[in-house]
Amino acid sequence: MPESSERGALTEAVFYILLSLFKPLHGYGIMQFVQEISNNRVVLGPGTLYGAINTLLEKGWIQLLYSDSVSRKKEYQITTIGRFMVENEINRLDELLSNARAILGGGNSVQNI
Amino acid sequence: MYRTYRLFIDYEKEEYWLNQMAAKGYNLINYFLGLYTFDIEQPGKYIYRIELLDSLPFASSSIRYITFLKEMGIEHISSHFRWVYFRKLATEGPFDIYSDIDSRILHYSRIVKLYGIVGLSNLVISISNFSLWLSEASTLNLKLAPLNLLASFILIFGANSCIKKIRRLKKERQLRE
Known part of the structure; x- marks a missing residue:
């Protein structure tokens, strides 16, 4: 189980970086994946991405691969702990969404108010 | 080639000025002790960013970081103590070092x-x-x-x-x- 301080919300950058690494990717690939999946809404700054990757490596949520032998760029992939963290975050986001939708009544009652 | 002296204390003002220069076709190629050297090229080709690194540019941690940026299409233009000057082609979209x-x-x-x-x-x-x-x-x-x-x-x-x-x-x- 994670420490209690690790049960809070993941940042948007971390959540998307973890999602991108269900397949091995290098830094530039992560940035492109996140930009595409968010329809250009989330553009990770290289400094922010670099810091996040290092922290995630330290925590063991992602790991380094050396498979890209042609370009010799470092590739990363999510670990079991990382997958667990993503699942936890999905449950947390589900709770937020279902509570919000229940209060807003699925979006229809907003117009009725 | 164009050279000029400037003194900035706010790196964001310096960055703004460098990007205005780049928009006019003056692309920074070197900085040393207040002396800026520009190459004159097509206007608006690059976006410039300045960063203060954690360590000196030739330290192994800085080299790892600069290599990472290079793999993302970011060029390391000049270093001045721990300050570094980066640029990226404007055609490759927005460029900010930090996004959160x-x-x-x-x-x-x-x-x-x-x-x-x-x-x-x-x-x-x-x-x-x-x-x-x-x-x-x-x-x-x-x-x-x-x-x-x-x-x-x-x-x-x-x-x-x-x-x-x-x-x-x-x-x-x-x-x-």
Whole structure:
């Protein structure tokens, strides 16, 4: 189980970086994946991405691969702990969404108010 | 080739100026002690960014970081102590080194630490220069003291403006990341 301080919300950058690494990717690939999946809404700054990757490596949520032998760029992939963290975050986001939708009544009652 | 001298204490103003120059076709290729050297090329080709690194550019941690940026299409143009100048082709979309509040706060704190330490040391040196002039009537010390004092004021002013930016970001962080 994670420490209690690790049960809070993941940042948007971390959540998307973890999602991108269900397949091995290098830094530039992560940035492109996140930009595409968010329809250009989330553009990770290289400094922010670099810091996040290092922290995630330290925590063991992602790991380094050396498979890209042609370009010799470092590739990363999510670990079991990382997958667990993503699942936890999905449950947390589900709770937020279902509570919000229940209060807003699925979006229809907003117009009725 | 075009050369000009400038002195900036706020790196974001410097960045703004460099990008205005780039929009006119003046692309920075080197910086050293206030001297900016530009190549004249097509306007609007690059976006420039400045960053204060954690360590000197030739330290292994900095080399790893600069290599990472290079793999993302970011060119390392010039270094000046721990300050580095980067650029990226404007056609490749927006370019910001940091995209969230936490990493921006971290970068500003790095600047506060640097300006704070150098600023306070200048203040101490200035005071000791004044006292040397008083005790030994050394005119060289009298000439140096105001320079140290001026440098310390400028740096402490710079550190303070970063502290204000950090405070603003922390307030914003209570609402969003």
